[in-house]
Amino acid sequence: MAALNDDLPPLNRRAWLRGLAGLALSLLIAAIAVAVLLRAVKRLDILHVVSIAQATDTKIIVLASALIALSYASLTLYDFFALRTIGRNDIPFRAAALGSFASYPIAHGIGAVALISPLIRYRMYAPYKLGAIDIANISFLTGLTFWLGNLTALGLSLMIDPDAFGWVEYWPPTLNRLIAAALLCGVLAFVIWSWPGRRSRRWPVRLPSGPTVLLQIGVGLFDLCTAALAMYVLIPAELGIDATRLMAVFIAATLLGFASHAPAGIGLFDATILLGLGGDDQEGLLVALLVFRVLYHLLPFVLSLALFGSVELRRSWCTIPKPIRSGSST
Numbered sequence: 454m455a456a457l458n459d460d461l462p463p464l465n466r467r468a469w470l471r472g473l474a475g476l477a478l479s480l481l482i483a484a485i486a487v488a489v490l491l492r493a494v495k496r497l498d499i500l501h502v503v504s505i506a507q508a509t510d511t512k513i514i515v516l517a518s519a520l521i522a523l524s525y526a527s528l529t530l531y532d533f534f535a536l537r538t539i540g541r542n543d544i545p546f547r548a549a550a551l552g553s554f555a556s557y558p559i560a561h562g563i564g565a566v567a568l569i570s571p572l573i574r575y576r577m578y579a580p581y582k583l584g585a586i587d588i589a590n591i592s593f594l595t596g597l598t599f600w601l602g603n604l605t606a607l608g609l610s611l612m613i614d615p616d617a618f619g620w621v622e623y624w625p626p627t628l629n630r631l632i633a634a635a636l637l638c639g640v641l642a643f644v645i646w647s648w649p650g651r652r653s654r655r656w657p658v659r660l661p662s663g664p665t666v667l668l669q670i671g672v673g674l675f676d677l678c679t680a681a682l683a684m685y686v687l688i689p690a691e692l693g694i695d696a697t698r699l700m701a702v703f704i705a706a707t708l709l710g711f712a713s714h715a716p717a718g719i720g721l722f723d724a725t726i727l728l729g730l731g732g733d734d735q736e737g738l739l740v741a742l743l744v745f746r747v748l749y750h751l752l753p754f755v756l757s758l759a760l761f762g763s764v765e766l767r768r769s770w771c772t773i774p775k776p777i778r779s780g781s782s783t
Contacts, residue, residue: 513686513687514744516686517683517687517748520679521679521748523675524675524677524679524683525554525558527672527679528554528557528676529546529549530553531553531594531599531672532553533546533550534594534598534665534668534672535595536549538594538660538661539590539591541587543581544578544581548581552574553595554753554756555577555757555761556570556574556577558754558756559573559757561716561717561718562716562717562750563716566714567592571592573761574592575588576761576765579768597669598669598672600673601643601669601670601673602669602670602672602675603673603707603708605637605670605673605674606673606677606678606704607636608640609633609637610697610700610701611629611632611633615627615630616698617697617698617701618702643666644663644666644667647661648664648666649662649663650663677704680703681699681700682696683748684741684742687740687744687745688737689737691737692730692737694730698729698730699730702729703726705725705729706721706723706725706729709722710722710725717750723746726742
């Protein structure tokens with residue numbers, strides 16, 4: 454019997470090996486993150502953590518919830534701008550908001566954003582006859598908004614607070630300044646390059662023009678800043694964590710969690726937050742992290758599942774043929 458690799462064409466075999474290597478790297482990163490997280494949690498008094506959580510001021514939770522709601526509201530603009538960029542001005546904002554809110558929390562919660570998000574968008578935009586290429590373009594453009602906002606925010610935060618990663622050994626502030634300058638120059642170069650609006654020869658989509666790119670950066674910054682502020686207000690004031698430091702660590706945790714492909718970045722996001730912001734007393738920080746997880750990841754995940762399920766159920770109900778009543782004989 455021929456070996457499995459012999460049955461695969463060279464191109465498919467290379468793609469299969471790249472996919473396998475990416476999966477192995479993701480699993481390795483996730484395993485290291487979970488090990489670091491477990492090591493940090495073992496030193497904590499869980500009963501004390503629970504008592505701190507129960508004593509958390511309701512007003513703080515309400516404020517954090519409002520900031521998270523603003524963050525998710527800005528997510529609706531991701532799809533809205535993407536639809537306008539590909540020329541689908543006929544699709545209303547309401548549909549873009551539903552497509553965005555249904556796709557992001559579910560895909561991020563499951564941990565396969567590149568796979569799950571296009572599938573959900575395809576179903577949500579089914580009444581508007583968007584093809585596979587359109588959905589791929591929307592996914593690319595929304596991802597572009599995400600990365601532009603995150604990289605800009607990371608560059609600005611590192612420029613303001615170059616000591617943000619001082620907890621990492623052999624990571625000097627000068628390196629942070631160089632990284633910040635490189636990120637901001639890269640974003641600026643992309644804005645200048647895209648200003649007249651360009652169309653890829655290989656991909657039938659018009660890339661966003663410079664003004665739209667600036668709007669994407671603004672939306673991405675607003676989304677990220679409101680989410681980070683929600684985390685900030687949940688952290689006890691006595692820990693003395695600076696807002697700019699939290700922003701840099703929060704962005705790094707978000708990007709690392711996204712790269713790990715773990716559900717909601719679990720493990721790597723939490724370990725980065727605890728290592729980057731925690732000191733001798735991490736119990737208050739762990740409480741803030743747990744509450745943030747519930748407000749930012751768990752509740753939107755449940756709501757988006759309910760939304761997606763209700764839309765699918767309604768459409769299925771509407772497509773059921775109604776019985777034909779026989780007319781009375783005369």
